[in-house]
Amino acid sequence: MDCCTPSNNVGVSKSECPSCGNKGKNVQLITLKSLLKALALETIKPDNSYEFCSNSACTTVYFNGNHSQTFAEDDLKVPVYQKNPSMDVPVCYCFDWTRERLMKAAGTAQQPADQIKAHVQAGRCGCEVNNPQGACCLGNVNAFARDLNKG
Incomplete structure (x- = not known):
């Protein structure tokens, strides 16, 4: 089983982001342990559940269900695609497909989504930690590619 199988994809939680009110998406504790900087990691409460806020206008990346703790992009080791519009931010973290790289591949024979799918099927992805x-x-x-094709 790999990180991209439906049983490993996390669903929408019932909690709302304390900063913007959007519904969060559950994330595994391993994700926070892998991506939080040391000072932020030292504050997590392993018994709590955490959610991811995908709202691009919101500064909160992770929050816990009782809203007593939030983490912003500055607390992470990597930039967050949904929060950071920079061209060098990964859209695919495992295989380093940045916005810029995806734009360069647009209109060429190179099909990034197909390449990523092949890596996933070969068991090479690590989305839960990357x-x-x-x-x-x-x-x-796929959404980024669709938006490129519209523009």
């Missing part, structure tokens, strides 16, 4: 949302990035890659 991607701040803690889930498969293919949806983000």
Whole structure:
């Protein structure tokens, strides 16, 4: 089983982000342990559940269910695709497909989503420890490609 199988993808929680009110998406504790900087990692409460806020206008990346703790992008070792519009931010964290790289591949024979799928099928992805949302990035890659094709 790999990180992109449906049983490992995390769903929407019932908790709302304390900063913006959007519904969060559950993330595994391993995601926070892998991506938080040391000072932030020292404050997590392993018995709590954490959610990811995907709202691009919100500064909160992770929050716990009782809203007593939040983490912002500055607390993470990596930039967050949903929060950071920079061209060098990964859309696919496992295989380093940045916005810029995806744009360069647009209109060429290179099909990033197909390449990523092949890596996933070969058991090479590690989304739960590489991607701040803690889930498969293919949806983000496909949405970004669709937006490129519209523009």
